[in-house]
Amino acid sequence: MNKKKLVVTTALITLLSSFAYAAQEMAAPKTYPKGEIGKIVKLGEDIVNNTDTHPLTKDFVGNKLQCKSCHLKGADGKVGTGKGISSWIGTAATFPAWSKREKTVQTLQDRSNNCFMRSMNGKRPIIDTEASIAIAAYITWLSEGSKIKMNAKGPWSEHNTKLYPKAVKHFKKIQKNATHENYLAGKEIYKNQCASCHGVNGEGLATFPPLWGKDANGNWLSYNTGAGMSKLDKAAAWVKSNMPLGQGNSMSDQDVADVVLYMNAQERDSFDLKKRLLPKEEMGYYNSKVFEEKHTVESNFKALGLDLNKIKNGK
Ligand code: HEC
Ligand code: HEC
Structure with missing residues (x-):
């Protein structure tokens, strides 16, 4: 085999095996x-x-x-x-x-x-x-069949590491510049592309899960302000990749940034780590060096230099 042929063949084999890997990668064992x-x-x-x-x-x-x-x-x-x-x-x-x-x-x-x-x-x-x-x-x-691979970057699979940290960084740059106009644009996108499944007020519909707010009895419906999904940049990375359901990666980055700005500006439960742990005698070993952590909707916006009130109300 001449050198050029060898290069092409090797490239082809690499390509084919990576397709095989991807296909096998996204299904549970039989x-x-x-x-x-x-x-x-x-x-x-x-x-x-x-x-x-x-x-x-x-x-x-x-x-x-x-x-x-x-x-x-x-x-x-x-x-x-x-x-x-x-x-x-x-x-x-x-x-x-x-x-x-x-x-x-x-x-x-x-x-x-x-x-x-x-x-x-x-x-x-x-x-x-x-x-x-x-x-x-x-x-x-x-994970049967996946190769063990330690990850120094974070507690994510190799698959998520390829997609997630880069997308988070990318959206952070866009979201830092958000204004009240982006919030209004996000509200419109929500109405047109999300509300049919998640409800006009984020309350969820039938088997479609809620995104924010409380039910009629005053119980919180969705994730709190300590969740990855409550952070603007992380939620944008996830929504871009997964929503609308079955149509991941179909929305523009700006539309995703705006709709997430709207979604995460709504009310959800606050996070105070101490109140989330069982009493010391019951909780067993908590493998963490961090025991103080608090977040609110407001502080999650502040983390990107944004003023929640200004974004929501324009003043
Ligand atoms: C509101 C959305 C949401 C729900 C509900 C949720 N997770 Fe997650 N989970 C995430 C996101 C987003 C990440 C990755 C982001 C991060 O690490 O900040 C993640 C990461 C993980 C990971 C690491 C996966 C990897 O390879 O990257 C595990 C394990 C996990 N979740 C388990 C669970 C379990 C178990 C439940 C149910 C008890 C659950 N999650 C419910 C959003 C959610
Ligand atoms: C066709 C219906 C549909 C549409 C449209 C849709 N979603 Fe979803 N969404 C779902 C379903 C279903 C799940 C949960 C998957 C499951 O339970 O199997 C989900 C999960 C979510 C979650 C994580 C779970 C939660 O409740 O917090 C978020 C966040 C989310 N969607 C945001 C959006 C946004 C933003 C839009 C609009 C851009 C959107 N979705 C459009 C059906 C939809």
Whole structure:
């Protein structure tokens, strides 16, 4: 084979194998493991589908979401196999992983349980309880066949690391310049492209999850101000990649930035880490060096140099 042919062939093989990897990457294994481990994987799957109503987790949830609300289903109908940002394929292969937020190396259970007090607006479950192990088992099953690869950048799978930090940085630049006009534009985009599923007031409709606000009994409906989704830049990265449902990457960056500005300017529960942990005698080991952390809608805007009041009301 001459040199040029060899280069072309090598390139072709690399391309084909990366397609094969991508195709295999975004689906759960075809069968459950046998025996007790299979039962635990199925329990975990049940929990991530029904987190707010499942008997093992409902007391740790303070909204109407499930893990599947953000870790979307892929073509195989399994939670966390969606192609976009926050897929769980390969996630287990990256833990233990360094987390800047907790300033410790976190396990997969740590990472999942933290989502309960933030995205799920509840309390942090106890490590090594049945629910905690079952969720980790389900996510680990999705990583069967993935190569173990430690990640110095953050507690994300290799797939998410490729998409997420770069998109967050990109949107931060755009959102720093937001004005009241962007808020009004976002309101319009919300009405036209989101409200048909998520409700005019973000309250959710049928099986479509709520985005903000309270129900008639005064209970919060969605993620709180400590969730990744409550940060303008992180939410924009996620929305661009995943919404409108089934049409990820179809909106312009400016439209995404504006609609997220509108969505995250609405009311949601505040985050105070101390109130999210169980009493010391009950919570078990909390693997973190950080015990003080508070956020509000206002402080999340301030983090990007934005004045919530000015953005919302124009003065
Ligand atoms: C409101 C949206 C939302 C909900 C609900 C949610 N998460 Fe997440 N989760 C995210 C986002 C966004 C990220 C990545 C961003 C980050 O690290 O800041 C993430 C990251 C993760 C990761 C790391 C995945 C990786 O490879 O990058 C795990 C594990 C995880 N979540 C578990 C859970 C579990 C378990 C539940 C249910 C108890 C849950 N999440 C509910 C939004 C959500
Ligand atoms: C065709 C219906 C549909 C449209 C349109 C749509 N979504 Fe969603 N969205 C969903 C569904 C369904 C989920 C949760 C996936 C699941 O439960 O399987 C979701 C999840 C979300 C979540 C994370 C969960 C939560 O409730 O906080 C956010 C944020 C979100 N969508 C924002 C948007 C935005 C912004 C738009 C408009 C640009 C939009 N969506 C348009 C159906 C839709």
